[in-house]
Amino acid sequence: MITAILIMAGGGLLLGAVLGWAxxxxxxxxxxxxxxxxxxxxxxxxxxCGFPGCKPYAEAIAKGEADINRCPPGGEDGVKRLxxxxxxxxxxxxxxxxHKPKAVAVIDENLCIGCTLCIQACPVDAIVGxxxxxxxxxxxxxxxxxxxxxxxxxxxxxxxxxxxxISRWKWRYPVIPLHxxxxx
Amino acid sequence: MRKLYPFPGGxxxxxxxxxxxGRPIAQAPLLPRYVVPLRQHIGNPAKPVVKVGDRVLxxxxxxxxxxxxxxxxxxPTSGRVVAVAPQPVPHPSGIADLAxxxxxxxxxxxxxxxxxxxxxxMDPSTLRNRIRDLGLxxxxxxxxxxxxxxxxxxxxxxxxxxxxxxECEPWITCDDRLMRERPHDILRGIAVMQxxxxxxxxxxxxxxxxxxxxxxxxxxxxxxGFPLEVVAVPTQYPAGGGKQLTYLLTGKETPSGALxxxxxxQVFNIGTAYxxxxxxxxxxxxxxRVVTVTGHxxxxxxxxxxxGTPIADLIRLAGGELAxxxxxxxxxxxxxxxxxDDAAPVTKSVNCVIVKNPILFPPPPxxxxxxxxxxxxxxxxxxxxxxELYWYAKARDFGKAQGxxxxxxxxxxxxxxxxxxxxxxxxxxxxxxxxxxxxxxxMQAAEQARKRxxxxxxxxxxxxxxxxDKLAAKAAERLKQGAAAPATxxxxxxxxxxxxxxxxxxxxxxxxxxxxxxxDNVPPDVQxxxxxxxxxxxxxxxxxxxxxxxxx
Numbered sequence: 001m002i003t004a005i006l007i008m009a010g011g012g013l014l015l016g017a018v019l020g021w022a023x024x025x026x027x028x029x030x031x032x033x034x035x036x037x038x039x040x041x042x043x044x045x046x047x048x049c050g051f052p053g054c055k056p057y058a059e060a061i062a063k064g065e066a067d068i069n070r071c072p073p074g075g076e077d078g079v080k081r082l083x084x085x086x087x088x089x090x091x092x093x094x095x096x097x098x099h100k101p102k103a104v105a106v107i108d109e110n111l112c113i114g115c116t117l118c119i120q121a122c123p124v125d126a127i128v129g130x131x132x133x134x135x136x137x138x139x140x141x142x143x144x145x146x147x148x149x150x151x152x153x154x155x156x157x158x159x160x161x162x163x164x165x166i167s168r169w170k171w172r173y174p175v176i177p178l179h180x181x182x183x184x
Numbered sequence: 185m186r187k188l189y190p191f192p193g194g195x196x197x198x199x200x201x202x203x204x205x206g207r208p209i210a211q212a213p214l215l216p217r218y219v220v221p222l223r224q225h226i227g228n229p230a231k232p233v234v235k236v237g238d239r240v241l242x243x244x245x246x247x248x249x250x251x252x253x254x255x256x257x258x259x260p261t262s263g264r265v266v267a268v269a270p271q272p273v274p275h276p277s278g279i280a281d282l283a284x285x286x287x288x289x290x291x292x293x294x295x296x297x298x299x300x301x302x303x304x305x306m307d308p309s310t311l312r313n314r315i316r317d318l319g320l321x322x323x324x325x326x327x328x329x330x331x332x333x334x335x336x337x338x339x340x341x342x343x344x345x346x347x348x349x350x351e352c353e354p355w356i357t358c359d360d361r362l363m364r365e366r367p368h369d370i371l372r373g374i375a376v377m378q379x380x381x382x383x384x385x386x387x388x389x390x391x392x393x394x395x396x397x398x399x400x401x402x403x404x405x406x407x408x409g410f411p412l413e414v415v416a417v418p419t420q421y422p423a424g425g426g427k428q429l430t431y432l433l434t435g436k437e438t439p440s441g442a443l444x445x446x447x448x449x450q451v452f453n454i455g456t457a458y459x460x461x462x463x464x465x466x467x468x469x470x471x472x473r474v475v476t477v478t479g480h481x482x483x484x485x486x487x488x489x490x491x492g493t494p495i496a497d498l499i500r501l502a503g504g505e506l507a508x509x510x511x512x513x514x515x516x517x518x519x520x521x522x523x524x525d526d527a528a529p530v531t532k533s534v535n536c537v538i539v540k541n542p543i544l545f546p547p548p549p550x551x552x553x554x555x556x557x558x559x560x561x562x563x564x565x566x567x568x569x570x571x572e573l574y575w576y577a578k579a580r581d582f583g584k585a586q587g588x589x590x591x592x593x594x595x596x597x598x599x600x601x602x603x604x605x606x607x608x609x610x611x612x613x614x615x616x617x618x619x620x621x622x623x624x625x626x627m628q629a630a631e632q633a634r635k636r637x638x639x640x641x642x643x644x645x646x647x648x649x650x651x652x653d654k655l656a657a658k659a660a661e662r663l664k665q666g667a668a669a670p671a672t673x674x675x676x677x678x679x680x681x682x683x684x685x686x687x688x689x690x691x692x693x694x695x696x697x698x699x700x701x702x703x704d705n706v707p708p709d710v711q712x713x714x715x716x717x718x719x720x721x722x723x724x725x726x727x728x729x730x731x732x733x734x735x736x
Contacts, residue, residue: 167223
C-alpha cells in the first residue's frame with residue numbers, strides 16, 4: 001500500500017518537475033495583443049480614430065479605452081476581423097466615420113510653392129522635396145491618410161481615387177442572373 | 185512503347201477539332217492598323233520606347249523589358265506610331281491597357297535582322313538576353329518569358345525537356361497545324377532549348393487525336409540529331425496542362441507550390457519552339473503567331489497573323505461571322521473568357537478565337553445548390569475537393585480555402601464541366617485567388633507603411649534630440665564665456681559697448697534730421713489730411729508715453 005502511494009507520489013513529482021522545467025525551457029514568447037491588433041489595422045496612420053496613428057489606437061483598444069469601430073480605412077472588414085480577434089460582436093463604423101475607396105494624394109506642380117508643410121505632416125515620409133523646391137508624392141508609399149491636405153497653404157494637394165487597372169483587377173464574386181418568371 | 189502514367193480526373197468534352205484542322209495555315213495580308221499591348225506576358229509590362237509620331241520598322245523594339253520577369257514587344261510592320269495610350273486588350277476584365285497603335289505604311293520594311301546562327305558558340309547568358317530582347321514568351325497561354333525558363337539554375341539539373349503538343353482544349357488546332365506543316369522548324373527550335381538546358385531526354389507529347397501531326401513530327405525527328413521521342417498520349421482533357429503532361433510522360437508529380445523545374449522537368453509549348461526557331465534562324469522577334477479562328481464563322485481555319493491584329497479583322501479574315509453569332513471567346517471553351525470588345529488585338533497569348541452561337545454555346549442553365557455528390561472531386565486532375573473549395577470561397581473564408589490548397593487549382597474547368605448543379609465552380613476559385621492576392625498586396629503595403637511610420641517617429645525624435653543637444657551645447661558655451669569674460673576680456677567688451685553706444689546715438693540723430701518730403705506746394709485738402717495724420721500720431725505718441733510712465 002505504502003509502496004504504491006510512494007510510487008504514484010514519486011511519479012507525480014517527477015512528471016510535475018519535468019513539466020515545470022519544460023514550461024520554462026520551451027516558453028513561447030507570444031505576440032502581445034497590441035501587436036495582433038496593430039497587424040489588422042491598415043497602417044494608414046490617418047488619425048481618424050482620434051489617436052495619433054495606428055499603434056496608439058491598437059494600444060487603446062487593447063486597454064479597452066477605444067471601441068473597435070473607429071477605423072474607416074479598415075472598413076467593415078477590419079471591424080469584423082478585430083471583433084473576431086477580441087471575441088466581441090462586430091458593429092458598424094462609428095457615427096461620422098465613413099469608408100472611402102483607397103486614394104493617393106497628388107500635388108499640383110503648378111501651384112506648389114515649396115513650403116515643406118506637407119512633408120512635415122506626412123506620417124510615412126512619402127513626400128519628397130525641400131524648401132522652395134517643388135514637392136512630389138511617392139504614390140506607391142502614400143497611404144491616402146489625407147493628413148497633407150489641411151497644412152497646404154495654397155491647396156495644391158488633392159486626393160485621387162486609385163483606378164482599377166489590369167494588374168489590380170480582381171475576379172468578381174460570381175453573380176447568377178435571375179430571369180423573371182413569366183406569369184401564366 | 186513508353187510507359188504512360190495516366191493522371192487522375194479529367195473529362196472528355198466534344199473535340200470540335202475537325203472544323204478548323206482541315207485547311208492549311210493561311211497567311212494574313214497586311215492590315216492598315218495594328219495595336220500592340222505592352223502587357224503581353226506575365227510579369228512587368230514592357231516600357232514603351234517610342235512616342236506618337238515616330239516612324240517604326242517591322243521588328244523594331246517598341247517596348248523594352250522592364251525588370252527580370254518581363255520581355256520585349258516589337259512593331260509588327262513598318263509605319264507610324266499613332267497612339268501610346270490605354271486601348272482595349274483581350275482580358276476578361278475588359279479594362280483598357282497601355283498599348284501602342286501603329287498605322288501601317290504598306291511597305292512592310294523590316295529592320296536588319298541579326299540571325300543567331302552561331303548560337304552554339306555563343307555565351308549562354310548573351311544568347312538568353314538576345315532571346316529576351318526578341319520578345320519570346322510561352323505561346324501556350326501562360327506567356328511566361330522564355331529566357332527565364334531557358335536558364336537552368338546552377339543547382340537544379342533539368343534532365344527532361346517536354347514539348348507540349350497535346351493541345352487538349354476543344355476547338356483549338358493551331359499547334360496541330362504547325363506540327364503538320366513545319367515539323368523541321370519546330371525541331372530546330374527544340375534543339376536550342378535542349379542545348380541551353382542540357383536536357384538528356386526530349387519528349388514531345390501529342391494527343392492521339394492528331395495522327396497527322398504525330399506522323400509529321402516522327403518523320404522529322406529521325407534526322408534531328410539528338411535523342412527525341414514523340415509520344416502519343418491518350419486524348420483526355422487536360423492532358424495539355426503542364427503538370428498533367430509531366431506526370432503522364434514521366435510519372436513525376438509536381439509537389440504543391442513547386443515548379444516543374446524542381447523535379448527536373450521543363451515544359452515548353454510547340455508554338456514557342458517555332459518562334460524560337462524564327463528568332464535563331466532569322467533573328468526575327470515574335471511579331472506573328474498562328475491563331476485558330478473557329479466556331480460560327482464562314483471559314484474556320486488557322487491563320488498566321490501579326491501580333492496586334494485587331495480581332496475584328498481576324499474574324500473577317502476567316503470569312504466573317506455567320507448570322508446569329510452570340511459572342512466571341514478567347515482561348516478554348518474550358519479555360520477561355522468572353523471578349524468584351526473586338527477592337528482588342530491578338531497578343532502572344534491569344535491562341536484561339538471562337539465565335540459563339542446559341543446552339544454551340546447555349547447560355548448556362550441556372551445553378552442549383554451543391555448536393556455534394558463528389559463528381560467534381562472525381563474529375564479534378566489536381567486531386568482537390570472542389571466542393572469544399574466552393575463552400576469556403578462562396579463564404580469568403582479564404583483561409584480555409586487556402587487550407588484546401590486553392591492555389592493548386594489550375595482552373596482547367598473540369599469541375600464546372602461535370603457539375604450536375606451547373607455551378608460555375610472555377611469562377612468562385614478565380615474570385616478566391618484574386619481576393620487572396622489583393623489581400624496579400626494590402627498586407628505588404630500596410631507592413632511597409634508601418635515600418636515607414638515607425639522610422640518617421642524615430643526620425644522626429646532624433647531631430648528633436650539633436651536640436652536640444654545643440655541648444656544645450658550653445659548654452660554651456662555661453663555660460664563658460666560669460667563666466668570667463670569679466671576677468672579676461674573686460675577692456676575689449678568696454679570698447680565694443682562704446683562703439684555700440686556711438687552707433688545708437690548716430691542713428692537717433694539721423695532720425696531726428698529726417699525731413700518729410702513732397703510736403704511743399706500740396707493742395708489744401710492734402711495738406712489738411714497730412715495735418716490730421718500728424719495730429720493723430722502725436723496723440724498716439726503721447727498715449728504711449730503715458731502708458732510707459734504708468735508702467736514705470
